Amino acid sequence: MRHRSVTYSPARHNEATFQALADPTRRAVLDLLRRGAQPAGQIASAFPVSRPAISKHLRLLRRAHLVREHREGRHRVYQLNPEPLRAVDSWIEQYRQFWTASLNNLKSFVESEYARELEVDSRKPK
Amino acid sequence: MRHRSVTYSPARHNEATFQALADPTRRAVLDLLRRGAQPAGQIASAFPVSRPAISKHLRLLRRAHLVREHREGRHRVYQLNPEPLRAVDSWIEQYRQFWTASLNNLKSFVESEYARELEVDSRKPK
DNA sequence: ATAATGCGTAACTGTACGGTTACGCGAATC
């Protein structure tokens, strides 16, 4: 029941990645790991949920290959692996033209370079 | 290593968006709508699942503001609204520097500008 | 050897999907 026919190109590849990103805690873990690799316990201490909960999140992130784990003594160090995010990025890429076009009631027909400058500047603080 | 006060900012804003993108069928619906607005029935006919199933997917997409609905007689026409994807894009943006620069596994603490320069040069295949 | 750490896993609960069939309601057609 869990498998559908692949008639509409569901991009099975990204499946685990998109699924892993669906949870805000997991995204926050990734954000945390951008600052550097950390052992599981330290990651858990940054969140208001229990350590086993984080352990399970890490399992899903592992399954999606978004993190790598290696042992150091009795520590399990987790490291960010942003590679799978490229697939997400290229999926989003197909929509980028839409929101720049629709946003452009201003006369400025922004070229991709110029647009990038803009959105870096107008980063919302919240 | 310290920084225990990570504040756990889960970006509640994107919450519904990421969640909506987690399902491959919903992503395929969005992909379909890129070609133009369509009534619900026509969308459903493009998928191997039942019409009510698609109806529920559309509800989630509506909740995430990824589609707009308006009535035309007895049809309910759905239209793509890519705006929320910008938030996803800017989240991913923060990782863009990583996935090319960090192939060498140096936990590059590089400045964003510098990283971008580097990644053009250091093309390690593995 | 014994105790304390670090962390995954098992077991259990509640909730949100993802899918289905049955149904209902407004719009269009006859």
Add this chain to the structure above:
DNA sequence: GATTCGCGTAACCGTACAGTTACGCATTAT
């Protein structure tokens, strides 16, 4: 007015989390 069409919703089932507490197994410290 009766019927058909288009589509959302209700009711129901199975599964996958998200969280918890209890436990077990290495590794390190005493």
